[in-house]
Amino acid sequence: MSAIVTARGLGKQYRRRWALQDCSLEVPVGRVTGLVGPNGAGKTTLLSLMVGILTPTVGTIEVCGGRPAADASQLAKVGFVAQDTPTYAGLTVADHLRLGAHLNPRWDDAAAHRRVERLGLDPHQKAGQLSGGQRAQLALTLGLAKRPELLILDEPVASLDPLARREFLQVLMEAVAEDEISVLLSSHVVSDLERVCDHVVVLVDSQVRVAGDVEELLATHHRLSGPRREPSTLPADQQVVWASHTDRQSTYVVRTRSPILDPAWSVSALGLEDLVLAYMEGPASVTPASTGLEVLR
Amino acid sequence: MIWLTWRQCRTQFIAVYGLVAAACVWLAVTGPALARLARRNENVYDLLTSNDRLLFNGGIAVLAVAPAVIGIFWGAPLVARELETGTYRLAWNQSVTRGRWLAVKLGFAVLSTAVAVGILTLAITWWAQPIDGATGSQRGSLASRLTPISFAMRGIVPVGYAVFALLLGTLIGLLVRRSVPAMALTLAVYVVVQIAVPLWVRPHLVPATTTSMVISHSTLDGIGLDGSGTLTITTHAERGDWVLSNETVDAQGRAAALPSWFSSCLPPPPAAGQPNGKAAVSQDHGTLDACLARLTDEGFRQRVVYQPRDHFWPLQWAETGLYLAASVVLGGLSFWWTRRRLS
Numbered sequence: 001m002s003a004i005v006t007a008r009g010l011g012k013q014y015r016r017r018w019a020l021q022d023c024s025l026e027v028p029v030g031r032v033t034g035l036v037g038p039n040g041a042g043k044t045t046l047l048s049l050m051v052g053i054l055t056p057t058v059g060t061i062e063v064c065g066g067r068p069a070a071d072a073s074q075l076a077k078v079g080f081v082a083q084d085t086p087t088y089a090g091l092t093v094a095d096h097l098r099l100g101a102h103l104n105p106r107w108d109d110a111a112a113h114r115r116v117e118r119l120g121l122d123p124h125q126k127a128g129q130l131s132g133g134q135r136a137q138l139a140l141t142l143g144l145a146k147r148p149e150l151l152i153l154d155e156p157v158a159s160l161d162p163l164a165r166r167e168f169l170q171v172l173m174e175a176v177a178e179d180e181i182s183v184l185l186s187s188h189v190v191s192d193l194e195r196v197c198d199h200v201v202v203l204v205d206s207q208v209r210v211a212g213d214v215e216e217l218l219a220t221h222h223r224l225s226g227p228r229r230e231p232s233t234l235p236a237d238q239q240v241v242w243a244s245h246t247d248r249q250s251t252y253v254v255r256t257r258s259p260i261l262d263p264a265w266s267v268s269a270l271g272l273e274d275l276v277l278a279y280m281e282g283p284a285s286v287t288p289a290s291t292g293l294e295v296l297r
Numbered sequence: 298m299i300w301l302t303w304r305q306c307r308t309q310f311i312a313v314y315g316l317v318a319a320a321c322v323w324l325a326v327t328g329p330a331l332a333r334l335a336r337r338n339e340n341v342y343d344l345l346t347s348n349d350r351l352l353f354n355g356g357i358a359v360l361a362v363a364p365a366v367i368g369i370f371w372g373a374p375l376v377a378r379e380l381e382t383g384t385y386r387l388a389w390n391q392s393v394t395r396g397r398w399l400a401v402k403l404g405f406a407v408l409s410t411a412v413a414v415g416i417l418t419l420a421i422t423w424w425a426q427p428i429d430g431a432t433g434s435q436r437g438s439l440a441s442r443l444t445p446i447s448f449a450m451r452g453i454v455p456v457g458y459a460v461f462a463l464l465l466g467t468l469i470g471l472l473v474r475r476s477v478p479a480m481a482l483t484l485a486v487y488v489v490v491q492i493a494v495p496l497w498v499r500p501h502l503v504p505a506t507t508t509s510m511v512i513s514h515s516t517l518d519g520i521g522l523d524g525s526g527t528l529t530i531t532t533h534a535e536r537g538d539w540v541l542s543n544e545t546v547d548a549q550g551r552a553a554a555l556p557s558w559f560s561s562c563l564p565p566p567p568a569a570g571q572p573n574g575k576a577a578v579s580q581d582h583g584t585l586d587a588c589l590a591r592l593t594d595e596g597f598r599q600r601v602v603y604q605p606r607d608h609f610w611p612l613q614w615a616e617t618g619l620y621l622a623a624s625v626v627l628g629g630l631s632f633w634w635t636r637r638r639l640s
Contacts, residue, residue, distance in 0.1 A: 051390055052389075053385075053386060053389055053390075055637075069389070069394070069395070071394060072393060072397075073392075075390065075391070075393065075394065076392035078390070079390070080386070080390040082383065082386035082387065082390075086382065086384045086386050086387050087384070087387065088305070088384055088387070089382070090305075091304065091305075095304060098300065098304075099300070099301050099304075099391070100391065102298065102299075102301060103298060103301065103391035103392055103393050105392055106392075139387070142387070146391070146392070
């Protein structure tokens with residue numbers, strides 16, 4: 001796997017608080033990667049470091065083979081749709097396209113106008129009067145028309161209604177199919193990512209809990225439920241991701257490449273959302289309060 | 298980047314230049330008549346209409362607030378608004394580095410400001426030249442161009458002020474990251490600077506002239522009581538000079554209080570409305586002369602420290618240079634902060 005983003009021991013400190021600490025990860029080239037994690041996991045900080053809006057306090061980060069925002073040519077390689085998709089409220093849609101054309105050497109003006117037309121945006125309307133969905137689409141159009149090698153989107157659909165979400169992601173997927181660019185998008189809503197991503201990175205407390213191709217992850221994770229068992233009795237090749245116990249029953253989410261042979265388990269597949277949630281909660285799950293509390297590692 | 302800057306600033310640009318143009322038209326219409334009037338008449342002040350005086354004082358007022366207004370409404374939001382609304386995240390991810398982004402924004406704003414204020418100052422200086430410092434034959438006068446209030450609104454210093462105010466606003470905007478507090482803070486700092494400079498800095502920008510003179514009836518301007526009840530003497534200064542200090546010194550050349558005999562020597566001032574007040578003054582005239590002669594004999598002189606009229610341009614250049622140097626520092630800090638700290 002060749003990486004378009006490589007971070008090593010990355011940390012960012014604001015005054016006394018660390019927003020991101022000792023984070024190492026890779027984002028594969030030519031894929032649509034979803035960065036998932038709970039609020040406060042450091043997703044926005046990490047993405048801001050990738051586009052060079054922030055500079056790391058410690059550690060190194062390399063994007064498209066260079067230091068983020070080092071110079072104009074480096075900036076041209078990375079597109080960014082920031083959180084809440086900021087646009088100039090006083091400028092019209094057409095102004096934004098001119099802005100992009102003036103400021104980006106690889107700007108694809110024809111494609112940008114085509115996209116705006118297809119979205120049904122009025123070029124003479126001020127960006128401040130657009131709906132949230134339209135504004136997000138405009139920001140996406142700017143990011144795509146720049147023709148970057150890597151497009152980074154920070155919670156692009158968080159503030160959109162379900163219909164606008166679907167439309168936004170659809171436009172994004174079409175564009176990715178056309179242009180063959182690498183995409184990294186963050187979200188705390190897994191169901192958004194399930195439709196578009198083929199690679200997932202789960203970030204909790206600055207740490208990568210799991211990273212991998214969606215298909216491979218789904219094929220190697222299983223939910224096991226059956227009579228109560230201690231995790232130490234599980235086969236060595238089954239890595240416990242998540243566990244929950246009642247007095248009589250145990251439920252595990254395990255990762256393994258080999259088939260589950262034990263007939264005592266009833267085995268079921270996991271969706272991406274369950275899988276991600278299992279990693280977010282971690283193996284130290286707690287049983288319901290009344291039934292003999294037992295925390296397992 | 299230039300296009301974007303123009304697109305973002307064009308409203309301010311048009312507003313500023315529209316106002317400057319309107320002011321210039323008004324001055325151009327009334328100016329030539331004023332110049333003719335001044336050429337023909339000695340006591341031009343007596344001939345001024347109230348409109349002329351309004352324009353004169355109004356011109357001073359406009360130029361006094363113009364740099365502050367520009368600094369506040371143009372400088373402070375220049376970057377603060379982008380930080381506040383989050384649009385910097387859009388701007389900084391186009392294929393233009395942050396340094397260039399700020400350079401073009403600042404360059405455009407500084408240039409337009411300097412030219413606008415330059416034109417306005419030039420027009421008002423030209424208009425007011427015939428009547429700067431004009432005094433009436435009876436009473437009333439207009440400020441001469443070296444007095445602190447008028448000095449700041451003539452020549453080239455307003456350009457320095459405006460550029461300074463703009464860059465001050467930009468830097469404060471960068472640090473505060475919000476437009477409205479940045480505006481208030483810019484105004485506060487600018488006002489403090491504008492008060493501090495004429496009080497403590499401007500008198501020393503160009504070495505002042507010091508003269509010592511004999512106190513006599515011909516040089517005496519007035520005798521007064523200061524706040525603590527001691528008598529003080531002031532002597533005449535040339536019209537148009539900016540007097541920094543006017544004090545009595547003893548034979549050793551040290552600043553000294555008037556000797557104790559002086560107040561008893563003086564004739565009592567004529568009471569207002571006294572029927573024979575006139576006679577009393579002329580009679581006491583001799584007494585005053587005798588007092589002053591005794592002062593001179595005892596070695597007392599009057600020392601006047603002042604900036605003579607012809608220091609106007611050296612002072613203008615020096616102060617403009619000072620403000621522009623401060624502006625360069627502020628601009629440098631803004632760049633450093635944008636590149637290194639704003640992340």
